[in-house]
Amino acid sequence: MAEGVGMLAGVAIDAVLADPRRGHPVALFGTAAAGVEKRVYGDDRARGVLHVALCVVPVALLGHVATRSGNPVVRAALSAAATWAVVGGTTLGREGAAMAGFLENGDLTGARGRLPHLCGRDPSGLGESGLARATVESIAENTSDAVVAPLFWGAVAGVPGLLAYRAVNTLDAMVGHRNARYERFGWAAARLDDVANFVPARITGLLAVLGAPLVGGSARRAAAVLRRDGHRHPSPNAGRCEAAFAGALDLTLGGVNVYGTRVEHRPEMGDGPGPSVADIRRAVRLARAVGLGAAALAVLAVLRRR
Template structure:
């Protein structure tokens, strides 16, 4: 005799988020709140500790070959993912939510990004070019020594645009679809790219694996950032239609397959033109321009911070919904 489906309740391994799924989703939301309240600690940040460990391992594994770099990435990212798996095995919903909250807080950088943008704006608004030049390395690796007000403003807006994906949208998305292991593994990938994913004599081959893996990990988040920026454009006094047009036309023109989507969307939302010549130490890059508006000005920095904050909040809400929709695959 067939059993009526009305008499069968779905177990956690069949459908629905289950108690642990709800705990993780709410834990991520709590982690977003912690980031808003606490930002990044000045000492003892988990990402900084990971960076020191990765640097120590690099000294042992370094060789001017892709294979050495791939081994370095595999060990670093694999260790972070395994730590996430171990942490995610906590059974009690409250403990699981707490683990997710701490992990989310440790990988997010949205509040610190906004504060750095506000600090740059304050320096430039007061005419303190020396202070702004000294602060820019907190945001990007561009050489600030010869940048004037306009160049500093453009560098800040571009960095806020790109890091809105790297520091906010991407970790939230990976946490939503892959839980605590996704949060930690993504931050490991992104940190390694910042450490060794450079095009210079030392890292062109050794850093190749880190750079390519970061491109893959950010492919979807960067495009999601572009779409959310389009929707949030009115928050910065911009036009969603214009932001969408610039994103569609210019997003692929950037040397990075991902950063261009974020910068083009910000350029359209703020109605400015981004891109141009950038100096990184002894290396000079000439990037295509994106957008149709004027060059960024000091006042655009605070507008970009507001836009990034709105995108971050939207991404947090979306991540919670995705996390609730992802099935808990533990055995029923």
């Protein structure tokens, strides 16, 4: 009971306060993980496995020790704090709204400067339509990574699950890249992140399908696009989220993406037009609905387990 109440409180705190601008626990973890990387880095998978173990296991153990108190008020408070620290739905929505505001005002320079807050795509060559597509796709994927997945693991394993998931996801963002430095060293972080997000991504897809009518879409059409296109994305998880959002918003997502010197050709998903500026705010509304649905499911799962 205490953990469920704490998770609900943490989601509410995130809705009001969003992420702290300074001293965010995830940022502090990232700094520590970068320090560990300097000490153990080697161009092989074994070193990458060691890096993941040294970063994730202590975080999970910390969560376990912190919640061993027999006082339900303490457990609820710790659960609330951990949930707030790892859930990023409000910040995601604000970033999407900021991108929409720049593009609605015709400020491409501002929008290009803001896009790195959402994804690693090179914004320099993107026009209005490219920026809108990048934003909608990032909102779809990050709804799973920043909201649904941490809540899922919180429901499964409590505070240790919340903290361990965020550690894994942060490591993937730091070292899970396909480049000369991280192709082998980052393999463990990338694969573990894939495993950790396998179920949450599919929950995200289903919740987006159910939420389609809230943004003027059809649940039946969204389900059809998810079923047909969800597996076509090179990521085993992101495709489910993007395909569901494409179907729910009646858009087509995918195409050519540029990441620095690397160009990726992503399969197209959906049957509608490409995203416009107006679709960004619709995607934000859908992401919020998915997040609320995930929070409700997570809290119910915790309460039923007690």
